[in-house]
Amino acid sequence: MLIKNSFTQTVSNYMNRHVPKLTDQHTILDAVKIFRKDKIWILPVMDEQNLFVGALTPSAIFKALSENASIDEPILPYIIKNTITVYETDDLTEVRSFLLEKQVGQAVVLSADNRVSGVLDTKNIIQAYKTRSDTYGYSLESLFQHMQTGILALDYKGRILVANHAAESMCNIKRDYSIGHHFSEIFPDLIEFKSDNPQMTDIPLQRITIDHKKLLVKYKSLSRESKYWGGIILISDLTDYEEIAKELEITKRLERTLQTVLNTTNDAYIVIDQTGKIDMINEAAMDFTKKPKQQLLGRSVKLAIPEIHLEEALNDDFQGEKLEAMIIEKRKCLVQKTPIFKDHQRVGTIAKIIYKDLNKWKSVIKTLTDLEKEVSFYRGELSLIGGTPFDLDDIITQDPELKKLKHFARQSASGFSNVLLLGESGTGKELFARGIHNASHRTGKFIKVNCAAIPEELWESEFFGYADGAFTGAKKGGKPGKFELAHNGTLFLDEIGDMPLLMQVKLLRVLQEKEFERVGGNETINVNVRIIAATNKNLTEMVAKNEFREDLFYRLNVIVLNIPPLRERAHDIPLLAKSITKKLCHLMGLGNVHLSKTVLMALSMYQWPGNVRELENAVERALNAIESDVLEIEHLPEYIQKQKINQSSEPPALKKTNVEQVSISDFYKLNMDNAEKDTITFALNQTNGNRTAAAKLLGISRSQFYKKLRKLDIL
Numbered sequence: 001m002l003i004k005n006s007f008t009q010t011v012s013n014y015m016n017r018h019v020p021k022l023t024d025q026h027t028i029l030d031a032v033k034i035f036r037k038d039k040i041w042i043l044p045v046m047d048e049q050n051l052f053v054g055a056l057t058p059s060a061i062f063k064a065l066s067e068n069a070s071i072d073e074p075i076l077p078y079i080i081k082n083t084i085t086v087y088e089t090d091d092l093t094e095v096r097s098f099l100l101e102k103q104v105g106q107a108v109v110l111s112a113d114n115r116v117s118g119v120l121d122t123k124n125i126i127q128a129y130k131t132r133s134d135t136y137g138y139s140l141e142s143l144f145q146h147m148q149t150g151i152l153a154l155d156y157k158g159r160i161l162v163a164n165h166a167a168e169s170m171c172n173i174k175r176d177y178s179i180g181h182h183f184s185e186i187f188p189d190l191i192e193f194k195s196d197n198p199q200m201t202d203i204p205l206q207r208i209t210i211d212h213k214k215l216l217v218k219y220k221s222l223s224r225e226s227k228y229w230g231g232i233i234l235i236s237d238l239t240d241y242e243e244i245a246k247e248l249e250i251t252k253r254l255e256r257t258l259q260t261v262l263n264t265t266n267d268a269y270i271v272i273d274q275t276g277k278i279d280m281i282n283e284a285a286m287d288f289t290k291k292p293k294q295q296l297l298g299r300s301v302k303l304a305i306p307e308i309h310l311e312e313a314l315n316d317d318f319q320g321e322k323l324e325a326m327i328i329e330k331r332k333c334l335v336q337k338t339p340i341f342k343d344h345q346r347v348g349t350i351a352k353i354i355y356k357d358l359n360k361w362k363s364v365i366k367t368l369t370d371l372e373k374e375v376s377f378y379r380g381e382l383s384l385i386g387g388t389p390f391d392l393d394d395i396i397t398q399d400p401e402l403k404k405l406k407h408f409a410r411q412s413a414s415g416f417s418n419v420l421l422l423g424e425s426g427t428g429k430e431l432f433a434r435g436i437h438n439a440s441h442r443t444g445k446f447i448k449v450n451c452a453a454i455p456e457e458l459w460e461s462e463f464f465g466y467a468d469g470a471f472t473g474a475k476k477g478g479k480p481g482k483f484e485l486a487h488n489g490t491l492f493l494d495e496i497g498d499m500p501l502l503m504q505v506k507l508l509r510v511l512q513e514k515e516f517e518r519v520g521g522n523e524t525i526n527v528n529v530r531i532i533a534a535t536n537k538n539l540t541e542m543v544a545k546n547e548f549r550e551d552l553f554y555r556l557n558v559i560v561l562n563i564p565p566l567r568e569r570a571h572d573i574p575l576l577a578k579s580i581t582k583k584l585c586h587l588m589g590l591g592n593v594h595l596s597k598t599v600l601m602a603l604s605m606y607q608w609p610g611n612v613r614e615l616e617n618a619v620e621r622a623l624n625a626i627e628s629d630v631l632e633i634e635h636l637p638e639y640i641q642k643q644k645i646n647q648s649s650e651p652p653a654l655k656k657t658n659v660e661q662v663s664i665s666d667f668y669k670l671n672m673d674n675a676e677k678d679t680i681t682f683a684l685n686q687t688n689g690n691r692t693a694a695a696k697l698l699g700i701s702r703s704q705f706y707k708k709l710r711k712l713d714i715l
């Protein structure tokens, strides 16, 4: 259809337009001259307005001359009036049929207004057909050459007439070599072609191998008007398909194995794709949701199991790997969501739902919590024995806010007022407490009590001590409590927000009366103790909810130091990191270890939910991994190396501009090139070497990024 339409031609494309103007006043001699000169076998005769009058043919002239007409006579009497005419716009194929039908070889061509446009003869039609057949031929040839199926055309003796590119490449043959050769030279396994006998019948699909290529070959015999003249061989290359099939088979096998493994576990597993549709589930998941496979697989998890909120884990800011307690389908469970990545893109999420034997888990978690409490308690006890005195100067900072707090703490240290230290865990509350005590010049000891770590039954005896024989197993002579031990010194009540209400009442009484009795004793003991309390809880909120006594709160809330979290003073991070490294290296006997600029940058970027304590732990872990005297980014815990950085916001360390010695600005000011290099290396590390993503992370164009790589020689 396409080919046919593309060959639709009109008479105007092929007619002869160079026809001399002949009127009825021209002589027979004029006409003869034109016939001789222009080799035209029909001459249109027209009037003054070029309107068609009739035509003159050589046979009309012969007829006139044979009737003794003079050659100087006008042609008028010999003009043929009923000449065959066609129009310029007529379809050439139809005109050809029309001329055949009329048994004439030429016609006068007229325009729509019956003026003479030219003549059309058999030569013109042949030319048109030749052009058409050339175009057909060219189209078929390129179609043939560009087909993916290999094709070899054979003559009736099985000799190759023509081969397309696909056949040449599949059979590894050269055109010059193959043409004229017998097909069996290329396909010796195709027995049918071995003889010189014509292969009159088709050969169905056969698999053969040539040069490790797996081919599918089929022979189609060709004949016209029941005369056999050859055939074509059609070849398909199966090598790639077989590879794909093999991979598919492996994938299927892996999927079966994975499914079997998943089905053997007690926990429910649900896997979703990036659109939130459930991709895979195990039997436990069906058991847990009480839904059959059909209601889960392929369905949106949001609709199938709405309570799990698994689709939220597809968001970029999802950190993952947290165990959450949930109630799904009215059943208590623990859910762990883990994102699945492919080429640094989130492509899905796995949810592991623990819902069987939850009591076992509960007891494990309780044991862990108890152990933690115990460790914390004994740590507190240890600090009593060998605690080093802390000076407020040991608090490292260049943050104006924290500097002010240090100054204020020093000023209030010598007073008697109680101090309340507020701040997230690990921000340095204890450091402040010890520093205040040290600066207070109080003669007594610094005694720490971790209120969250005291077992309930020990509260009273811990605080007030016990008298001789107070209870079975009591130490002979009794034991002093923390209040007695802190006499003339400082009692640091850490985690005060965890103190039970009953104990709060008792504490308040001592704070008011400054006296108490030991448990089981009746002697009144007077003490001079300064209380420093600390908490990471919101005491105001607790008071409002009656979880903390208001009167005690106001007693403690005299001097309040609100210590900012580390992420709000990120410019302290490099300073702290260097100091911690120095301290730990000394303890670990490591000599001098330097932190690379990339490490300082990564540490500065991190949010530090566990504050300085978390920083200490991260540096300690990293120092255990180093082999030289430089701590590099790969030594840092993975979650810091691969932290999720909000591309739109600047790094936390850059947020405050009013500090004189900002660490990140150190990088830039001290050595622009080095800082740039480190930043780029860091970005590349973040993106696992993906340069486009790294450029995006840095907020610069790809071309700028590549320019910098070249400039800084990072290739």
Ligand SMILES: Nc1ncnc2c1ncn2[C@@H]1O[C@H](COP(=O)(O)OP(=O)(O)OP(=O)(O)O)[C@@H](O)[C@H]1O
Residues within 6 Å of the ligand: 394, 395, 396, 397, 423, 424, 425, 426, 427, 428, 429, 430, 431, 432, 494, 534, 535, 536, 576, 612, 613, 616
């Ligand atoms: N500004 C600082 N300079 C040096 N070391 C610090 C600083 N802040 C905290 N640290 C160190 O961080 C660790 C945690 O500090 P600290 O125990 O005082 O925090 P905290 O707020 O009392 O924590 P929690 O509330 O969990 O008891 C300690 O080892 C401490 O020495």
